[in-house]
Structure formats: structure tokens, C-alpha cells
Amino acid sequence: MSEFPGTSWLDRYVSRVNADAEMGVIGDWLSATFTLTFGDARYAVVVDKGRITKLIPSPRFDVRAPFGFRAPVDVWRKFLSPDPPPLYHDFFAMLMRVPDFVIEGDSLIAMQNARALHRMMNIMRETGAPNA
Amino acid sequence: MPDFEAIVGRYLTVEIGGEQHRLFIEEAGRGIPLLCLHTAGNDSRQFRHVMNDKEVTDRFRVVAFDMPYHGRSTPPDQWWLKKPRLTTKLYLEIVRAVWTTLELERPVVMGCSMGGAIVLKVAADYQNEIRGIVGLESSAHAPGRYNDFLHHPAIHGGELCASYTYGLNSPYSPEQNRRENWWYYSQSGPGVYQGDVHFYSNDWDAREDIKTIDTGRCKVALLTGEFDYSCTPAMTEQVAAAIKGSRYTLMKRMGHFPMIENYPDFRPYLLDALDHVAA
Numbered sequence: 001m002s003e004f005p006g007t008s009w010l011d012r013y014v015s016r017v018n019a020d021a022e023m024g025v026i027g028d029w030l031s032a033t034f035t036l037t038f039g040d041a042r043y044a045v046v047v048d049k050g051r052i053t054k055l056i057p058s059p060r061f062d063v064r065a066p067f068g069f070r071a072p073v074d075v076w077r078k079f080l081s082p083d084p085p086p087l088y089h090d091f092f093a094m095l096m097r098v099p100d101f102v103i104e105g106d107s108l109i110a111m112q113n114a115r116a117l118h119r120m121m122n123i124m125r126e127t128g129a130p131n132a
Numbered sequence: 133m134p135d136f137e138a139i140v141g142r143y144l145t146v147e148i149g150g151e152q153h154r155l156f157i158e159e160a161g162r163g164i165p166l167l168c169l170h171t172a173g174n175d176s177r178q179f180r181h182v183m184n185d186k187e188v189t190d191r192f193r194v195v196a197f198d199m200p201y202h203g204r205s206t207p208p209d210q211w212w213l214k215k216p217r218l219t220t221k222l223y224l225e226i227v228r229a230v231w232t233t234l235e236l237e238r239p240v241v242m243g244c245s246m247g248g249a250i251v252l253k254v255a256a257d258y259q260n261e262i263r264g265i266v267g268l269e270s271s272a273h274a275p276g277r278y279n280d281f282l283h284h285p286a287i288h289g290g291e292l293c294a295s296y297t298y299g300l301n302s303p304y305s306p307e308q309n310r311r312e313n314w315w316y317y318s319q320s321g322p323g324v325y326q327g328d329v330h331f332y333s334n335d336w337d338a339r340e341d342i343k344t345i346d347t348g349r350c351k352v353a354l355l356t357g358e359f360d361y362s363c364t365p366a367m368t369e370q371v372a373a374a375i376k377g378s379r380y381t382l383m384k385r386m387g388h389f390p391m392i393e394n395y396p397d398f399r400p401y402l403l404d405a406l407d408h409v410a411a
Contacts, residue, residue: 086359090299093361096276111281115291118298125303 004038004073005080005130013127014052022119023050030116032109035059035068038076042068050116067105075100080129091121139183141204146233148200148208148226155230156204157197161189164263164410165239167231168196169247171389172332173293173325174316175203178244181395187403191410192240197230201324216327219335223250228258240409242266245363245388246332249274252371255350256341264351264409266402269360269388271367272342272374277333282326290318293325302359302387305394313392339374347377353405354378357386379408 005013017023027050036043044059045052056063069091071079075098078088087097094101103110110117141158158176160183168179176196183194198205201216227250231239240263243251248270255265281287282296294317301310317325345352352375356368365382372380383390383401390398 084303086364087361089303089359090361092296092299097361097364108281108284108286111284111292112287114287114295118295 004041004076009127009130010043010055013124014055016123016127017120018051020119020123023116023123026116026119027051030113032067032113033063033065034110034117035065035070035104037068037070037104039071039073042070065105067103067107067110069101070104071098071101077129080124080127082129084125091118137180137184138186138189139180143204144233146229148229149222151208153200153208154206155197155200157195157230157234158183159193159195160184161192161194163189163191163193165231165234165236166192166194166406167227167236167239167241168194168391169227169241169243169250170196170199170202171245171247171297172328173202173297173320174313175199175205175319177203177316178313178389178392180392182391182402185395185399188406192406193236195234195236195239199226199328201321201327207321216321216324218246218328218331220250220253220331220338223331224253224257227254231262238263240264240266240406242268243270244268244391246328246336248363249332249336249338252338252342252345255345255352256338259346259350262350264353266405266409267352267354267368267371268390269356269363269368270354270371271363272336272338272371274336274363274367275333277362278326278329282329283323289322289325290320293320294318297388300360300362300388301393302357302385304359304385305387305397309393309395313389316392342371342374345375345378347375351409351411352378353408354380355383355390355401355405356380357383357388357390359386360388362388379405381405 030050031048033046044056044063044065046054138160139158146153146155170178175198179196201207241251241254248267251265251267294314297317298314356365372378
């Protein structure tokens, strides 16, 4: 299994989301579990009112996640780089122009939470590039 | 004395397709008319920096208006009985009705995104009536932006449309300006942005029309941001290649909304483009 983005990066990401002032304002309605898949590495992100309460590596089938985002590591690496190239600089840009970056599951639930999710994806970029 | 900006806003009734439309129009400056067209689901506030730039307004009468249904313009009577759906034909009619009602003589027409698209058709169809066009983020064909969620009862349209367009800004543009544009997007009426994207991504195809533009009569300047993924630089390059004598400039580190997301960096490109079309 790929090490990307690595445990320390994920810990930093969770801390940043949970300390984020904007998520404190807009996150109240986001209570859902979604998956993030970096190549072969899959995580379930459990969010309660805009705060990540649990990050489950390699979730089993009894973890219910209505939607998720999946891409090869190369795509995530570009998105999380300090100077992402055009088309890889934003989550909606990748959804439109990077075929390997996909929403899995019920996209309606994702788009109902577009504002907070978009913020969470931008916090990924603000977390900095993973060392892995 | 209060420190007012130079911009003055007024309302004007304009007849479009046999209907009376009460449109909001704001302007500043004197000289060559410069008619500005905002992006899909937005309004004329996007041009506030252009209208407050003395170097521009010393030479140009800058006029920006809110499209019907947008900003402070009132939808036409019976609006509740039809979906807002912009088409190429209607858009062209709106733009021309505004400049003829205002009696603008040989204006320069500048538009961004869907406005950057329709200026190409304006140039193709009315090249004897206008001085030139400045196309910001101009494409002759731009499929892929339309989707059902942009107007959906289970989704907050304002938040989705604003978030959906937020990433079109360059990551290098100042956050305050990007957020300002987010706010304008969040204010459009239900289905208005989707109705505009219907024009932009479903109806619009000017790939043949643009070949008829004679830049000897109507100057063409095209500016596109490096980080624009709706109208990519490659899409504008195709437009430029089809219009002999047109001038295309890539704006490094810029996104889809140059006039609002980063005016200081956009300004040199704009002044250069205006010199070209006004020459």
C-alpha cells in the first residue's frame, strides 16, 4: 500500500480542519462520512458538524460512506504541491479537467455540502505538501 | 466632503425582443464608449476597478450593465412563467439593444467568460458598428460547465454556484478579491447562473462565425488567464488562430475573472489591449 500522503500529513490535516475559523462558521451542516482514496490508500473521514472526529484507514464494508474522492497518487501530488499547475490547483478544476480525479457515490450529498467540502479541500492545500 | 467613487449608477428601460426591461447601468469617464459585459450569474460590480481607474476613464466612457435577471436589473414581466435561459440570439440582442438605446457611437465591447464569448459574435455580426472587442477568457465553443445541480431544490444554489466558480480564480490572486467575487455569485437568483451556462456550454458555438471578423474594421484583443480551466488558454489560442490580425496575450498567474480577482496585475494587460483596439 502506498504511504502517500502519510500519517503525519493526515494528522496535520485533521488538526487544521478542526482549528479552521471558516469551518467554524460554515461547517455546522456537514455531518457525513466520506472517503479519500490516494492511489491504493483509502481513508474514511468521519465529519460531525464540520469537525473531523475520526479518520479510518482502510475502512471495512461496515463503514458507511455515501460519497468520496479518488485519484492516483500522481494527481494528488500535483494538487498538494506548493505551486500546483493549472487544472490541478482546485478541486472543481480537477473534477472538470482531470479525468482521473473522480467523485464516487452520491454526488448530490457532496454538492449539498459544496461550500464546506471545498473549504476542506483547500485546507488540504494549506496543509502543505506531504513528505511522502 | 464624502469620498465618493467616480461611478454613477442609473436605471434605464431598454426594449429587448418586444419586452420592456428595466436595466441597471453604471458608468464612469468620458471618451470612447467601452461597454463591459459581466460573467455568467454575476453583475456589473465585477468592473468596479476598471470604472475607478482614472487612466482608463480619462480616455474611455466605461459603461457596465446588469443583464436581465442579474444584479439590480428587474426580470421582464411574466418571468415566473419561464425558466431563465440565455441563448446566443437573445444575448446578442440584449447587448446591441443596450448600446443603441444608450446611443453609444462605435463602442469598444469588452466581455469576460460568457461575455468574452458573445463579444466574438458581436464582432462577427456588427463589425461595422463597433470599434473593436476586448475578449477576456474568450472561447468560440465551451462545453462542459452545465449541470443539473446548479439549480436543484435540494441544493443551496447560491453556495454551490459561488463555490463552483471560486476555483476559476487563480490561486495567486488576493483572497479578498476572490471572496468578493464569491459573494457576487452567491447573490444570483434561482437558476440564473444555470440559465447563463446553458448559453455558454450548450448553445454557444461560434467557430465558423469568427472566421468572418475583419480586424481591419473591428480590432480584436484577447486576454486569457493561465489558470482558467473553463476557457483554457488553448481554447483562446484556437480563437486567435481563426481571426486573422487578432491579438492574443496569455496572462500569467491569472484566472478566469481578471478584472475582479486581481486588478493590479490585470491592469497592464488591459491598458495594452485598449490601446490596441482604440488605435
